[in-house]
Amino acid sequence: MSGPETDCFIVIGVSRPKLAAIFFSVMLISLFLTFHILYDSAVYSIQAATTISDGNKIAILTNRVSHLDNQPIGFPHRFHFPKTSRKLPQCLIIGVRKCGTRALLEMLNLHPRIQKAAGEVHFFDRDENYNKGLEWYRKKMPHSFRGQITIEKSPSYFVTPEVPERVRAMNSSIKLLLIVREPVTRAISDYTQLRSHAATSILPSLTTSIQQQASQTTSSISRTFEELSILPNGTVNMFYRPLVLSMYHQFILRWLEIFPREQLLLVNGDQLIEDPLSQIRRIEDFLGIERRISQHNFYFNETKGFYCLRTEMGDSKCLRETKGRRHPDVDPKVISNLRKFFAEHNQKFYEIVGEDLGWQED
Numbered sequence: 473m474s475g476p477e478t479d480c481f482i483v484i485g486v487s488r489p490k491l492a493a494i495f496f497s498v499m500l501i502s503l504f505l506t507f508h509i510l511y512d513s514a515v516y517s518i519q520a521a522t523t524i525s526d527g528n529k530i531a532i533l534t535n536r537v538s539h540l541d542n543q544p545i546g547f548p549h550r551f552h553f554p555k556t557s558r559k560l561p562q563c564l565i566i567g568v569r570k571c572g573t574r575a576l577l578e579m580l581n582l583h584p585r586i587q588k589a590a591g592e593v594h595f596f597d598r599d600e601n602y603n604k605g606l607e608w609y610r611k612k613m614p615h616s617f618r619g620q621i622t623i624e625k626s627p628s629y630f631v632t633p634e635v636p637e638r639v640r641a642m643n644s645s646i647k648l649l650l651i652v653r654e655p656v657t658r659a660i661s662d663y664t665q666l667r668s669h670a671a672t673s674i675l676p677s678l679t680t681s682i683q684q685q686a687s688q689t690t691s692s693i694s695r696t697f698e699e700l701s702i703l704p705n706g707t708v709n710m711f712y713r714p715l716v717l718s719m720y721h722q723f724i725l726r727w728l729e730i731f732p733r734e735q736l737l738l739v740n741g742d743q744l745i746e747d748p749l750s751q752i753r754r755i756e757d758f759l760g761i762e763r764r765i766s767q768h769n770f771y772f773n774e775t776k777g778f779y780c781l782r783t784e785m786g787d788s789k790c791l792r793e794t795k796g797r798r799h800p801d802v803d804p805k806v807i808s809n810l811r812k813f814f815a816e817h818n819q820k821f822y823e824i825v826g827e828d829l830g831w832q833e834d
Contacts (some may be wrong), residue, residue, distance in 0.1 A: 474586055474780075475517050475762065487546070488573050489647070495795070505740055512703050518628060529663070535711060555614060555617060555618065555703075556615040556617055556717060556762070558610050558611060558613045558615055558616075559610070559616055559622050560606065560610050560613065560622070560642060560643065561589070561613065561622045561623055561624045561643075561646070562621050562622060562623075562631065562643070562646060562647065563621055563622070563623045563646065563647040563648070563649065563759060564623070564624055564625065564626075564627075564646060564647075564648055564649070565623065565624070565625030565626075565627075565649045565650075565651065566627075566629040566630045566635070566648055566649065566650055566715065567627040567628070567629060567630025567631065567650060567651070567723075568627060568628075568631075568650065568651065568653075568658065568720065569627040569628065569631075569649045569658075569662065569717060570627075570651055570653070570658050570661040570662045570665060571627075571653040571658055571741040572651050572653070572745065573593075573625050573627045573651055574625070574740040574791060575590070575649055575744065575745075575748075575778075575791055576625075576739060576741075576744060576751075577623065577625045578781060578791065579744075579748060579752055579769075579781065580623060580752070580765075582764075582765050582769050582781060582783060582784075583743070583761065583764050583765055584620075584764060584784075585619065585620050585621055585759075585762075585764070586620065586621050586622075586623060586759075586761075587613075587615075587616040587620050587621070587622050587763045588622075588623050588624070588625075589612060589613055589623070589624040589625075590612075590614070592624075592625060592626040592627070593609065593612045593624055593626060594626050594628065595608075595609045595612070595624075595626075595660065595740065596626070596629055596632070596634075596635040596638045596639055597626060597628045597629055597632040597634075597635050602638060606642060607712040609642075610622075614737065617671050621759060621761065623647075629719060630650065630723055630727075631723050631775070633726065636726050636727050636729070636730040636731065637730060639730075639827070640730050640731065644731075645735070646731075646735065647735060647737070647759060648727070648731060648735055648736040648737070649736075649739055649755065649758075650724070650727075650736060650737070650738055650739065651730065651738075651740075651741045651744065652720055652738065652739070652741055652829070653741035654742055654829075654831045654832065655715075655718035655719070655720070655810075655814045655817070655818065655831065656718070656807055656810045656811055656814060657742070658714075658717070658718050658741075659701070659714040659717070659718045659810070660799050660800070660802060661712075661715075661799060662714035662717065662718075663697045663700065663701075663714050663800075664798075664799050664800065666714070667694070680790070688833055690801070695801050696800070697800060697806075698802060698803050698806045699715075700712050700714075701715055701806065701810060702806055702809065708809065708810065708813045715810075718814065718817075719814075719817045720817075720821045721817055721820040721821040721824055724824055724825060724826060725822065728824065728825075731768050733825070733826065737754065737755060737758045738825055738827055738829075739751050739755065740829060745778060746778070748770055749765070749766070749767055749770065752765050753765075768782065769781060769782050769783070770782065771783075771788070773790055776790060778791075778808045794829065808834055811831075811832055811833050811834055812833060812834055814831075814833075815833040818831050818833070
């Protein structure tokens with residue numbers, strides 16, 4: 473009896489190879505789909521952690537995304553950014569020039585809830601860019617997770633008349649960061665940069681008329697700060713652009729005519745240099761995000777004379793050599809005269825913004 477039973481079993485086992493193959497294929501497909509679902513769930517969970525406070529994991533992930541410089545994550549026949557998208561900025565650093573806008577942006581980018589635009593886009597202050605539309609602007613933004621804040625900075629936004637209205641047309645509830653420094657110090661820094669740029673400009677390739685204008689500019693910049701800021705009769709040159717840009721009250725009014733005061737945070741650029749964490753914490757609170765940047769993220773560079781940054785991954789970063797240029801030695805009497813001149817302008821600014829920054833007046 474056992475012989476026939478064995479033969480029967482063998483016949484049944486080999487008579488249905490196609491059925492076995494189909495069953496095996498179904499198992500493989502089921503395993504693949506299960507893995508795919510688990511993977512997407514894991515990515516979504518990590519993304520959701522940005523809005524909670526499980527900081528180290530999401531900080532590592534977002535830093536990796538940043539280090540990849542917005543390159544897509546690759547799979548066979550599939551490229552995408554898991555749960556990310558380009559978003560119009562929810563916060564702008566609108567100025568002021570030579571007050572530390574770049575340093576501020578790099579510091580804020582240490583926060584896992586913040587993604588920064590790579591460079592100054594100049595969307596709102598340049599007609600040729602603004603006329604390209606919001607979709608063009610959005611494509612200039614970095615990829616970010618849901619719950620992250622995109623920030624762009626262009627210092628010339630602050631002084632360009634049409635910008636406030638254009639910004640409101642994009643987002644009437646946007647948060648604005650305005651960083652300012654003591655006006656005379658800012659003006660000297662502005663002069664230093666202008667002189668540096670003029671020294672490196674190449675004139676032979678220009679047309680005759682443009683070359684003449686550039687030569688006049690270079691000649692002007694070759695003059696000392698004292699000669700440019702003080703007229704021969706001893707009065708302040710109120711038309712010298714570095715001084716004009718330091719009269720903050722003339723520009724802040726148009727912003728506060730468009731946006732409520734609570735949407736604009738005044739950042740003290742002088743304190744950002746001396747004690748960056750104090751200003752960063754104010755900004756974290758203003759943006760409604762948890763305090764994640766700590767003293768660990770800053771270290772003082774004795775060679776450069778200012779604070780550099782340290783990421784959660786342990787990487788160090790300092791601003792490029794063009795930042796933190798050494799200012800020329802300016803006649804103390806000229807500095808004193810300029811500070812007395814700015815005392816009235818500063819007071820107007822304090823009254824408008826409702827803050828007294830205590831800038832020296834003599």
